Amino acid sequence: MSKMDSPRQSRRNFLAAGAGVAASVLAKPALAGGGNPANQPPNVPEWSKALGEGVAVRPYGKPSKFEKDVVRRDVEWLTASRESSVSFTPLHELEGIITPNGLCFERHHGGIAEIDPADHRLMIHGLVERPLILTLEELKRYPRVNRIHFMECAANSGMEWRGAQLNGCQFTHGMIHCVQYTGVSLRTLLEEAGVKTNGKWLLVEGADAAAMDRSLPIEKALDDCIIAYKMNGEALYPEQGYPMRLVVPGWQGNLWVKWLRRIKVGDQPWHTREETSKYTDLLPNGKARRFTWSMDAKSVITSPSPQAPIKHGKGFTIVSGLAWSGNGKVKRVDVSLDGGRNWWPARIDGPVLDKALTRFYYEFDWNGEPLLLQSRVQDETGYVQPSKAELRKIRGVNSIYHNNGIQTWHVQANGEVENVEVA
Amino acid sequence: MVRSRMSKSLKFIAGALVACALAAPSLAQQKTDVKAGPRYHIGRAPTADEIRGWDIDVRPDGQGLPEGKGSVAQGEKLFMDNCSTCHGEFGEGNGRWPVLAGGKGSLTSDNPVKTVGSYWPYASTVFDYVRHAMPYGNAESFSVDEYYALVAYVLYLNDVITDQNFELSNKNFTTIKMPNEQGFVMDDRAATEKSFWQKDPCMKDCIAPVKITARAAAIDVTPEDSKDKKSRGVE
Numbered sequence: 001m002s003k004m005d006s007p008r009q010s011r012r013n014f015l016a017a018g019a020g021v022a023a024s025v026l027a028k029p030a031l032a033g034g035g036n037p038a039n040q041p042p043n044v045p046e047w048s049k050a051l052g053e054g055v056a057v058r059p060y061g062k063p064s065k066f067e068k069d070v071v072r073r074d075v076e077w078l079t080a081s082r083e084s085s086v087s088f089t090p091l092h093e094l095e096g097i098i099t100p101n102g103l104c105f106e107r108h109h110g111g112i113a114e115i116d117p118a119d120h121r122l123m124i125h126g127l128v129e130r131p132l133i134l135t136l137e138e139l140k141r142y143p144r145v146n147r148i149h150f151m152e153c154a155a156n157s158g159m160e161w162r163g164a165q166l167n168g169c170q171f172t173h174g175m176i177h178c179v180q181y182t183g184v185s186l187r188t189l190l191e192e193a194g195v196k197t198n199g200k201w202l203l204v205e206g207a208d209a210a211a212m213d214r215s216l217p218i219e220k221a222l223d224d225c226i227i228a229y230k231m232n233g234e235a236l237y238p239e240q241g242y243p244m245r246l247v248v249p250g251w252q253g254n255l256w257v258k259w260l261r262r263i264k265v266g267d268q269p270w271h272t273r274e275e276t277s278k279y280t281d282l283l284p285n286g287k288a289r290r291f292t293w294s295m296d297a298k299s300v301i302t303s304p305s306p307q308a309p310i311k312h313g314k315g316f317t318i319v320s321g322l323a324w325s326g327n328g329k330v331k332r333v334d335v336s337l338d339g340g341r342n343w344w345p346a347r348i349d350g351p352v353l354d355k356a357l358t359r360f361y362y363e364f365d366w367n368g369e370p371l372l373l374q375s376r377v378q379d380e381t382g383y384v385q386p387s388k389a390e391l392r393k394i395r396g397v398n399s400i401y402h403n404n405g406i407q408t409w410h411v412q413a414n415g416e417v418e419n420v421e422v423a
Numbered sequence: 424m425v426r427s428r429m430s431k432s433l434k435f436i437a438g439a440l441v442a443c444a445l446a447a448p449s450l451a452q453q454k455t456d457v458k459a460g461p462r463y464h465i466g467r468a469p470t471a472d473e474i475r476g477w478d479i480d481v482r483p484d485g486q487g488l489p490e491g492k493g494s495v496a497q498g499e500k501l502f503m504d505n506c507s508t509c510h511g512e513f514g515e516g517n518g519r520w521p522v523l524a525g526g527k528g529s530l531t532s533d534n535p536v537k538t539v540g541s542y543w544p545y546a547s548t549v550f551d552y553v554r555h556a557m558p559y560g561n562a563e564s565f566s567v568d569e570y571y572a573l574v575a576y577v578l579y580l581n582d583v584i585t586d587q588n589f590e591l592s593n594k595n596f597t598t599i600k601m602p603n604e605q606g607f608v609m610d611d612r613a614a615t616e617k618s619f620w621q622k623d624p625c626m627k628d629c630i631a632p633v634k635i636t637a638r639a640a641a642i643d644v645t646p647e648d649s650k651d652k653k654s655r656g657v658e
Binding site: 073074075076077078079080083084109110123125130131132133134135138141142163164165166167168171188191192203205209210211212213261262264266268270271272273276277280282284285286287288289290291292293296306334338339340341342343344372376378381382383384385386390394398410418419420421422423 | 463467468469473480486509519530531539544545548551559606608610611615616618621622624631637638639642645646
């Protein structure tokens with residue numbers, strides 16, 4: 001990455017899209033678009049003369065080398081080891097609603113399990129008429145469903161409970177992704193196994209070195225859960241649970257057990273470590289909420305944002321963002337330029353799907369004055385995304401999970417953007 | 424679950440019909456028979472041995488506890504050899520590794536310390552978790568007796584067990600009560616956060632003009648920044 005030598009580029013903008021290109025653009029104001037004049041009109045650029053690589057030289061494609069900064073990143077101080085840690089989706093570089101497989105955030109408790117599908121088994125037992133053990137190939141013989149859903153870690157934005165801390169929506173909101181899953185309806189398998197009348201809960205368990213286990217109520221299991229083996233058309237990536245994972249639409253990511261190996265039907269919840277010591281929301285009175293599964297409606301402006309500053313100066317400006325709700329579809333999104341005092345309806349573009357990311361835009365003529373940019377979603381249940389102050393009033397600041405408060409980006413006159421709190 | 428009103432034998436017949444339909448070129452018949460719960464006869468029943476190998480979960484009521492026993496003293500040795508590097512000799516935690524003991528009375532403070540003793544509602548959770556995932560990097564490698572011993576020691580570190588000679592077993596396990604068992608409430612967002620559901624969200628002059636009150640730049644912990652990292656942390 002070239003040196004940030006423009007006064008308009010602070011070291012804070014290190015992750016700006018194609019920062020090398022951007023910096024040289026700004027360093028050479030005489031050029032209309034920056035870059036190398038030898039490759040620009042009226043000259044014939046080198047790639048228009050010499051032959052490029054042939055087919056299958058890149059048998060599995062990857063993004064242009066000029067997009068190499070569009071990657072998952074982690075926050076090293078967050079955790080003790082990288083095997084039990086999290087990486088973040090670069091939301092500020094993405095558009096639409098689908099997350100590319102290689103950019104879906106990761107959360108592992110015992111590292112990525114590299115599983116030979118020939119050896120993987122899914123076992124269903126407990127309070128069922130017919131216990132089952134299945135190979136991946138057998139699972140693929142069951143009727144398939146395709147569903148697009150977001151998956152959000154309950155701790156997404158958890159570092160921001162006490163105030164603005166991280167500069168970049170990759171870090172404040174990047175524990176989310178949205179892909180199309182293909183797999184088998186969990187209901188289909190439970191019917192095949194025949195759940196007994198006293199079967200009220202499922203224990204779902206992974207095959208990695210953490211063998212994470214969680215309790216799932218039977219109502220949700222029979223409603224819309226999927227055992228998925230494909231994401232965005234191809235096999236699950238190992239870091240997303242290859243060869244199979246659970247999909248629990250609208251509910252916190254921790255329930256979406258990866259490397260799924262076992263489903264046990266029981267009559268009570270198990271109160272595993274993940275649903276007692278973790279994923280319980282501590283309130284100011286010392287009590288903690290448990291079984292807070294669903295993810296409340298939330299939104300964030302992905303650009304401009306700290307890693308995606310405005311580089312063009314004043315003029316026509318596109319605000320792009322994401323909205324979602326674990327309780328259904330997005331109904332509307334509003335955008336504020338003055339920290340929540342006044343709001344304007346955003347334009348939603350692309351599909352509005354149940355429990356999926358929804359893309360919104362707000363286009364306006366920026367006069368170059370500083371902005372306090374916010375977005376606010378309302379879902380189809382009528383739930384309106386609260387301000388951080390409203391949320392803290394009820395939950396305090398020690399909940400860790402389910403921080404869905406309205407995010408504020410301070411856009412400065414020079415186009416730089418900072419994560420701030422307002423009151 | 425939508426359960427068929429048909430008798431078991433009728434269900435069986437329906438299942439058999441579905442199986443025939445699957446073998447036939449058309450699947451139309453299966454689609455009309457959803458209420459009976461179509462069966463596909465794909466996969467097999469696991470053997471008792473296969474289930475036994477993976478069936479390692481434990482519930483608060485003791486369901487799933489394997490036969491075995493281990494003492495606090497035995498657990499202490501195992502803990503020192505296998506766990507203390509990360510968790511500290513007294514469960515105080517090293518670096519960012521989890522703190523296992525202490526933290527009593529901290530849940531209403533500005534810095535709640537959530538440990539087995541201060542936070543976890545059930546002792547079964549310790550057994551379930553430790554046997555699933557510990558020792559870190561060599562999971563499920565201890566014997567059942569060793570897991571009992573380790574759990575006994577962790578409970579001892581938390582003053583839940585006070586006798587150093589105590590031997591924890593599947594027979595006495597459910598007598599263990601944890602201090603914070605009553606510290607949990609069910610998800611009550613629909614009631615306590617009712618005000619978040621609104622018909623028409625405010626659009627104009629909703630609040631007084633705002634000012635910036637805090638900045639992420641002042642905290643300065645965003646990755647790839649060269650300055651010293653001060654963190655507020657999150658688990």
